[in-house]
Amino acid sequence: MLSAKNLFQEILDNDESFRLFCSIAAGGESQGGWENGRIAALAPESQRALVPKIARHGADEDKHGRIFNALLKRRGLQPVEVPHETDYTMLLEQHGIGLAHEQLKRDESLTEQDIITYLAHSRVTEQRASEQMALLLRHFADHPELGRAVKMISNDEDNHLSYCHEELLRLARSGHGRTIQRILRECALTEIRVYRDVSLAVMDHMGRILGWPRTKAAVLAAGIRGIYAYERLVGWRRMVSLAPPERPDALGGPPVPAPEYA
Numbered sequence: 001m002l003s004a005k006n007l008f009q010e011i012l013d014n015d016e017s018f019r020l021f022c023s024i025a026a027g028g029e030s031q032g033g034w035e036n037g038r039i040a041a042l043a044p045e046s047q048r049a050l051v052p053k054i055a056r057h058g059a060d061e062d063k064h065g066r067i068f069n070a071l072l073k074r075r076g077l078q079p080v081e082v083p084h085e086t087d088y089t090m091l092l093e094q095h096g097i098g099l100a101h102e103q104l105k106r107d108e109s110l111t112e113q114d115i116i117t118y119l120a121h122s123r124v125t126e127q128r129a130s131e132q133m134a135l136l137l138r139h140f141a142d143h144p145e146l147g148r149a150v151k152m153i154s155n156d157e158d159n160h161l162s163y164c165h166e167e168l169l170r171l172a173r174s175g176h177g178r179t180i181q182r183i184l185r186e187c188a189l190t191e192i193r194v195y196r197d198v199s200l201a202v203m204d205h206m207g208r209i210l211g212w213p214r215t216k217a218a219v220l221a222a223g224i225r226g227i228y229a230y231e232r233l234v235g236w237r238r239m240v241s242l243a244p245p246e247r248p249d250a251l252g253g254p255p256v257p258a259p260e261y262a
Contacts, residue, residue, distance in 0.1 A: 002216070004135060005139040007220075008136070008139065011206055011210070012146070014210055015077060016209045018075070019072060019077045019080055020080055020206070021206075022069070022071050022072045022077075022079070023068075023072070023080045023082055024082050024086050024087075025068045026064075026066075026068035026069050027087065027089075028087070028088055028089045029062070029068065030061070031090070032058070033058045033060075033062030034058070035058070035098070035099070036055070036057045036058025037055065037058040039054050039058075039110065039114075039115075039118055040055040040058060042107070042108065043109075044109050044114075044115065045109075052251075053167075053251040053252065054118075056251045056255050057160055057163065060156045060159075060160065060256075063255065063257075063258045064153050067153065067258055068149075070258075071145070085201035086198055088198045091194050091197070092121075092191065095193075096190070097124075097187050097190050097191065098117065098118065098122075098187075099114055099118055099121075112176075115171075116179060116180060117183055119164055120184045121187050122164045123168060123184065123239070124184065124239045126157060126160045126161040127238065127239045128195060128239075129157045129160070130154075130161045133154035133157045136150045136154070137150050148259045149259065152256065152258070152259065155256075156256070158250075159247060159250035159251060161245075162245035162246060162247040162248070163250045165245045166245045166250070168180055168184075168242055169242050169244065185240055188236040188239040189232075189236055192231040192232060192239075193228070193232075195228075196227070196228035199224045200221055200225075203217070203220050204217070207220075
């Protein structure tokens, strides 16, 4: 039976596909950690109160990258170079989503508009991350190899999403509502397209590693395109709504350490 659980179990059971999966995940998380670190360092004076939360967001992302690398190490595996077409975070930047690395590498203070762009981008991408980790949590919370990592990362992603809702609502109340909605919509429509392309690329690589027959690969590709069609029609709206978070001040405390093996 072709299900999300069976598909991921197949990837997990093969060292080469697991190696690619963890390498892609670790690379994206590490990049997110660097971006948040630079944003915290360059935040404008008007948003200095946000700096500890931005810094914690970055620390969490760094921790996730270490966890995925630790999972590889436990199997005696080394990370592989992430194929360009599977690099979700880099492709989002190339499509103009979020703050460009060129800007973040300069020692120039960001503007309040930049902080809004960062939070809106994060609200969209953290929605995706939260949903993906919820799926893994549902199927692998008790897995002896992945369980602890999945629980921790899923909890962190939910915290990040709550933080984005809370801070964007605060900025909306201060008069930025229309700007926030415009940026959220632009980010969401671009993200779903990039996510489709990255998903197709990842499945193509996995299919070659695992020797999937053409029929299976075609069914999976059709499913990915079907999800995109739904998201392009109505699904993107879940990424742009703002509501009071279920976890107020979710990033108000210190980062939670990674599991011992990481």
